[in-house]
Amino acid sequence: MLSVDLLSNALVAGLLLGGFYAAVSIGLAISFGQLDIVNIAHPAFTVVGSYIAWILNSHFGLDPVLVGVLVCPLFFLVGMAVYRVYYAAFERTGQESLSGLAFFFGLMFILEVGLMLVYGVDYRLVSASYIGASVNLGPVGLPLRLVVPFVAALLVSGGIWLYLSRTFTGRAILAVAQDPLALQLMGADPVRVKQFAFGLAIATTSIAGSLLIVIGPVEPSIGRDYIGRVFAIVVLGGMGSISGAFAAALILGVVESLVSTFAGPSWAPAVSFGVLLLTLAVRPAGLFGRR
Amino acid sequence: MKLRLSAFWLCVTATVVAGLVLTEVLHNDYYFNALYVILQGTLMAVAWNILGGFTGYVNFGSAAFFAVGAYTSIFLDKYFGHVLPLPVLIATAAAVCALIGLGVGYLSLRLKGVYFSIATLAMAIVFATLISNWRYIGGARGAYILTPDTYLWFHSYIQMLFMVMLLLTLAAVAISRALVSSRLGRGLAAIRDDEVAAECSGVPTLRLKLVSTTVMGALMGVAGAPYPFFVTFVDPASAFSLFVAVNAIAMPMIGGTAHWIGPVVGALLVGSIQQVITVTVSSELNILLVGVMLILFITLAPQGIVGLARKYLARRGR
Numbered sequence: 001m002l003s004v005d006l007l008s009n010a011l012v013a014g015l016l017l018g019g020f021y022a023a024v025s026i027g028l029a030i031s032f033g034q035l036d037i038v039n040i041a042h043p044a045f046t047v048v049g050s051y052i053a054w055i056l057n058s059h060f061g062l063d064p065v066l067v068g069v070l071v072c073p074l075f076f077l078v079g080m081a082v083y084r085v086y087y088a089a090f091e092r093t094g095q096e097s098l099s100g101l102a103f104f105f106g107l108m109f110i111l112e113v114g115l116m117l118v119y120g121v122d123y124r125l126v127s128a129s130y131i132g133a134s135v136n137l138g139p140v141g142l143p144l145r146l147v148v149p150f151v152a153a154l155l156v157s158g159g160i161w162l163y164l165s166r167t168f169t170g171r172a173i174l175a176v177a178q179d180p181l182a183l184q185l186m187g188a189d190p191v192r193v194k195q196f197a198f199g200l201a202i203a204t205t206s207i208a209g210s211l212l213i214v215i216g217p218v219e220p221s222i223g224r225d226y227i228g229r230v231f232a233i234v235v236l237g238g239m240g241s242i243s244g245a246f247a248a249a250l251i252l253g254v255v256e257s258l259v260s261t262f263a264g265p266s267w268a269p270a271v272s273f274g275v276l277l278l279t280l281a282v283r284p285a286g287l288f289g290r291r
Numbered sequence: 292m293k294l295r296l297s298a299f300w301l302c303v304t305a306t307v308v309a310g311l312v313l314t315e316v317l318h319n320d321y322y323f324n325a326l327y328v329i330l331q332g333t334l335m336a337v338a339w340n341i342l343g344g345f346t347g348y349v350n351f352g353s354a355a356f357f358a359v360g361a362y363t364s365i366f367l368d369k370y371f372g373h374v375l376p377l378p379v380l381i382a383t384a385a386a387v388c389a390l391i392g393l394g395v396g397y398l399s400l401r402l403k404g405v406y407f408s409i410a411t412l413a414m415a416i417v418f419a420t421l422i423s424n425w426r427y428i429g430g431a432r433g434a435y436i437l438t439p440d441t442y443l444w445f446h447s448y449i450q451m452l453f454m455v456m457l458l459l460t461l462a463a464v465a466i467s468r469a470l471v472s473s474r475l476g477r478g479l480a481a482i483r484d485d486e487v488a489a490e491c492s493g494v495p496t497l498r499l500k501l502v503s504t505t506v507m508g509a510l511m512g513v514a515g516a517p518y519p520f521f522v523t524f525v526d527p528a529s530a531f532s533l534f535v536a537v538n539a540i541a542m543p544m545i546g547g548t549a550h551w552i553g554p555v556v557g558a559l560l561v562g563s564i565q566q567v568i569t570v571t572v573s574s575e576l577n578i579l580l581v582g583v584m585l586i587l588f589i590t591l592a593p594q595g596i597v598g599l600a601r602k603y604l605a606r607r608g609r
Contacts, residue, residue: 038405089590099589101349109537109582117575231409270420273413
């Protein structure tokens with residue numbers, strides 16, 4: 001029973017969802033794709049962002065997406081601090097592969113359990129005028145709680161892309177990814193550039209987190225479902241390419257939406273990991289990779 | 292060398308005897324519950340270290356092996372109508388998980404370092420999804436299992452499970468020790484230090500990695516096989532719990548990954564602290580504690596407790 005209505009709704013929902021996935025993955029495309037920092041705690045930071053949006057929304061009635069933007073500088077500083085620790089403990093001594101991984105694994109765990117201890121395991125949600133409303137385009141319904149994150153994600157990804165390709169510091173970030181030594185010879189400090197870039201990567205999770213809680217209720221361990229998605233997107237997008245990550249996010253969103261519409265939502269979590277495993281095994285350079 | 296060998300086996304025998312004495316002396320089942328959990332953690336830590344510590348490949352999917360081991364028991368127990376003895380279940384779980392381990396080993400052919408770790412994480416979720424959708428063994432709702440009412444000469448079922456776990460853990464420690472002190476262990480260490488250089492010097496890296504992942508998988512399956520009988524109710528959320536995976540990584544890292552005794556030390560220490568805190572404070576706090584200890588140790592003492600002890604001994608010897 002393949003009805004056109006169902007199919008087109010699933011496709012549109014998948015595209016919108018994919019846009020949101022891009023917002024969660026863009027930061028990782030910088031930290032993992034460009035800087036080679038395997039930040040598995042990235043989705044956990046996103047969930048922390050969701051909780052901040054929830055707290056400010058439920059106490060002061062602030063718009064969640066606005067909160068996400070306002071909290072960005074704070075996340076930026078946190079990201080820089082995390083990078084300092086990471087650099088001092090692992091990168092400088094060349095132990096980032098094993099210990100660095102375990103470090104972020106532990107960090108993810110602490111963030112998740114910390115939220116659980118303070119706020120419990122209940123689902124939290126925010127209220128805003130656009131949540132629950134939807135626009136109909138013929139037979140296809142466009143729920144605004146998906147449209148708003150999609151637009152926000154488009155803005156964030158576009159902004160990051162412009163920043164990396166047009167500005168001086170943005171190009172320095174791309175340069176440090178390619179050849180830190182050459183950057184050093186040009187008189188720039190690769191560690192400071194990486195610190196800045198990692199701060200930027202974590203800053204995006206504040207916005208992504210606020211979008212996450214707009215899309216649906218959030219509980220502390222929801223971040224785990226996103227680990228596979230974000231890594232699948234970054235790898236599929238060709239490691240560090242912003243436009244590649246955006247395209248990969250749309251693809252994953254559509255595939256996931258189709259699977260959950262036609263095979264059942266309980267199969268959806270396996271999609272991203274299946275895509276990830278396939279990409280890693282068949283084409284590790286990703287769809288848009290240069291190598 | 293000969294003396295050290297016999298000293299090791301003396302310790303093993305002493306531990307078994309101590310365990311047997313404990314089952315005669317202690318009658319409060321709570322202690323055996325706690326000891327079982329600690330031993331299960333030790334077994335997982337020792338297994339993780341065979342790949343993570345000796346070979347340098349970080350496995351985030353420990354929970355998948357553990358859960359597959361547990362669900363193998365559930366499936367067999369249900370399929371054959373609760374008649375199969377525990378050793379058969381454990382052996383089958385070991386075989387199934389060894390096969391999965393072998394598959395993961397082939398994965399390492401293409402995926403190095405970070406990519407391998409992410410792939411193991413992915414594998415855990417794929418298995419969790421498969422099992423959640425498999426109705427026969429309970430699906431997402433979980434499965435109940437009946438504990439048999441025969442338990443050899445022990446006073447309760449948990450005492451017997453404890454003894455089984457003790458023997459399994461000691462066997463795992465012996466295997467891990469034999470691995471690392473053999474020619475094979477030196478090959479694994481060469482892979483950990485520089486895989487390309489090892490390959491160039493004629494170390495059969497693929498074969499060694501396959502041995503290492505297979506043994507790891509089998510041991511983790513063994514750790515999971517008695518689990519359904521221990522908790523009597525298993526659902527995907529508890530079997531694939533992140534806690535299992537974090538413990539399996541944190542314990543060896545805290546104890547020290549380079550030496551076979553490291554994961555044992557780490558697991559006994561962390562496991563005991565967890566038990567004490569669960570009883571005295573809260574079970575959430577002990578989960579948080581593992582994360583904090585893991586981060587503190589890898590940033591401040593990357594060689595773990597064994598490394599600290601070695602440094603101390605070296606300084607005193609001078």
